[in-house]
Amino acid sequence: xxxxxxxxxxxxxxxxxxxxxxxxxxxxxxxxxxxxxxxxxxxxxxxxxxxxxxxxxxxxxxxxxxxxxxxxxxxxxxxxxxxxxxxxxxxxxxxxxxxxxxxxxxxxxxxxxxxxxxxxxxxxxxxxxxxxxxxxxxxxxxxxxxxxxxxxxxxxxxxxxxxxxxxxxxxxxxxxxxxxxxxxxxxxxxxxxxxxxxxxxxxxxxxxxxxxxxxxxxxxxxxxxxxxxxxxxxxxxxxxxxxxxxxxxxxxxxxxxxxxxxxxxxxxxxxxxxxxxxxxxxxxxxxxxxxxxxxxxxxxxxxxxxxxxxxxxxxxxxxxxxxxxxxxxxxxxxxxxxxxxxxxxxxxxxxxxxxxxxxxxxxxxxxxxxxxxxxxxxxxxxxxxxxxxx
Numbered sequence: 001x002x003x004x005x006x007x008x009x010x011x012x013x014x015x016x017x018x019x020x021x022x023x024x025x026x027x028x029x030x031x032x033x034x035x036x037x038x039x040x041x042x043x044x045x046x047x048x049x050x051x052x053x054x055x056x057x058x059x060x061x062x063x064x065x066x067x068x069x070x071x072x073x074x075x076x077x078x079x080x081x082x083x084x085x086x087x088x089x090x091x092x093x094x095x096x097x098x099x100x101x102x103x104x105x106x107x108x109x110x111x112x113x114x115x116x117x118x119x120x121x122x123x124x125x126x127x128x129x130x131x132x133x134x135x136x137x138x139x140x141x142x143x144x145x146x147x148x149x150x151x152x153x154x155x156x157x158x159x160x161x162x163x164x165x166x167x168x169x170x171x172x173x174x175x176x177x178x179x180x181x182x183x184x185x186x187x188x189x190x191x192x193x194x195x196x197x198x199x200x201x202x203x204x205x206x207x208x209x210x211x212x213x214x215x216x217x218x219x220x221x222x223x224x225x226x227x228x229x230x231x232x233x234x235x236x237x238x239x240x241x242x243x244x245x246x247x248x249x250x251x252x253x254x255x256x257x258x259x260x261x262x263x264x265x266x267x268x269x270x271x272x273x274x275x276x277x278x279x280x281x282x283x284x285x286x287x288x289x290x291x292x293x294x295x296x297x298x299x300x301x302x303x304x305x306x307x308x309x310x311x312x313x314x315x316x317x318x319x320x321x322x323x324x325x326x327x328x329x330x331x332x333x334x335x336x337x338x339x340x341x342x343x344x345x346x347x348x349x350x351x352x353x354x355x356x357x358x359x360x361x362x363x364x365x366x367x368x369x370x371x372x373x374x375x376x377x378x379x380x381x382x383x384x385x386x387x388x389x390x
Contacts, residue, residue: 025163025212026118032058032065036213039071043078044216044247046287051075066105066122073098077129082252084327084362086136091325096133102126117157117164124153128170147174165210169218172203173225180229219243223256228387233263249285251277251293258297262304262386271301292322296332300386306379308339315339327362334365338377346376363387 024033035058042051055071062068076095085091103126109119127150134143151174154167179197204222207214219239226236237260243253254277261270274297280286281294299314315332322329337352349372356369364387 022163022165022210023212025161025165026065026067026116026121028065028067029061032061032068036067036071039075040213040216043075044250044252046078046082046251046290048075048079062105064109065118066102066109067118069098069105070102070122070126073102073126073129078252083325084360085325086133087361089137092133095129099126099130099133103130114160117159117161117167120153120157120160121164121167124150124157124167124170127153150174165207166212166214167207168203169207169211169214169221172200172205172207173218173221174200175203176200176225177229216243216246220253220256223260227256227259227263231385233260236260237264249280251286251290254280254286254297255293258300259386262300263384265304267301267304270297270304274298274301289326292318292326292328292332295321296328299332299335303335303339304383306342306383308342312336312339324359327360330356330359330362330365333359334369334372337369337372338382341372341377342379349376 024030026033028036035054039051039054042048042054052072052075055068055075058068073095076098080086080092080095083091089096102122106119106123106126110123112119114120127146131143131146131150134140134146151171154170157164158167158171176197177200179200201222204218207218208222211218220243223236223239223243226232226239237257240253240257240260244250244257247253254273257273258270261273274294277286277290277294277297281288281290286294295314295318299311299318302308302311302314315336318332319329319336322332333352334356337349337356340346340349340352353369353373357366357373359365361367
């Protein structure tokens, strides 16, 4: 169940741009709508400074359009998510403060009548982010309550504005994951919610077809569903290819491709992706802060081929290039421990696993390190999927 809950809240939080049947369903001033999209485009590239600058250009409208305030929150959320900082409250402080500002802005518009559904839409998306943070920190009761409120607000937004197809993204993926929960959990915590995951997926697909602000984020969320829940990396990779075709310079979408190709056991394609990312870094399209990711990608291609010496060499460079707040540094350390296990150096491997356990939990690395302290890494058993269930 813990695997499913984080994505329930994540799905309610996705607001991420795309191509729409109605390019301005909220009736925003044209310049505001254009700047919102520009900020989102910068977000996909992890160019946070540009995103904030785009939003700053329309701050004079922020009192009447909470989606601008939510844009600031979304940038802070991407920072937290990309670095896997969710379990460090100090590092999350700017994001949590932005949650409060976004909720306050949404409530002000709701109190004024919310004529286009913007207030309820922003409130629902903001609560989704807040719920995801509570889930990552194992605040289960709060996450249940907040998740329900998020869905209710998105449904209210649709009631006010049936053309706001973006709301179907969060509702649909939420319903998908609730349907995946054990029946007894649905009965006690989600009574009356749909029991067929396919119904939720249909709603999410509707937002892909007709949404304005959620198309890219929904596609990324669905790719993660196919990777983590449906265990269908081939389908995930199709979606990721679409994302990268549109945003080839996005480090985040590049990292998703690494996961899919690893799980598909395609070492040659993985090596090609690692080379692509190295080229983007060399050309300045990836920021220097992604150096550890690029070196990890190189190591990962060798790791999948069980070329342990070459993998360890690349991972050592990734650790040296990264820093303690970089998830790829943590992952490179974990895999160096795995390589030592393969080489029979159990004592040194255990020392690395103990070090990994002192780091922030990076997509399950803390649990994996704990498991490997007990039982040595075995390629035949442990090399099937890159990301564990966490």
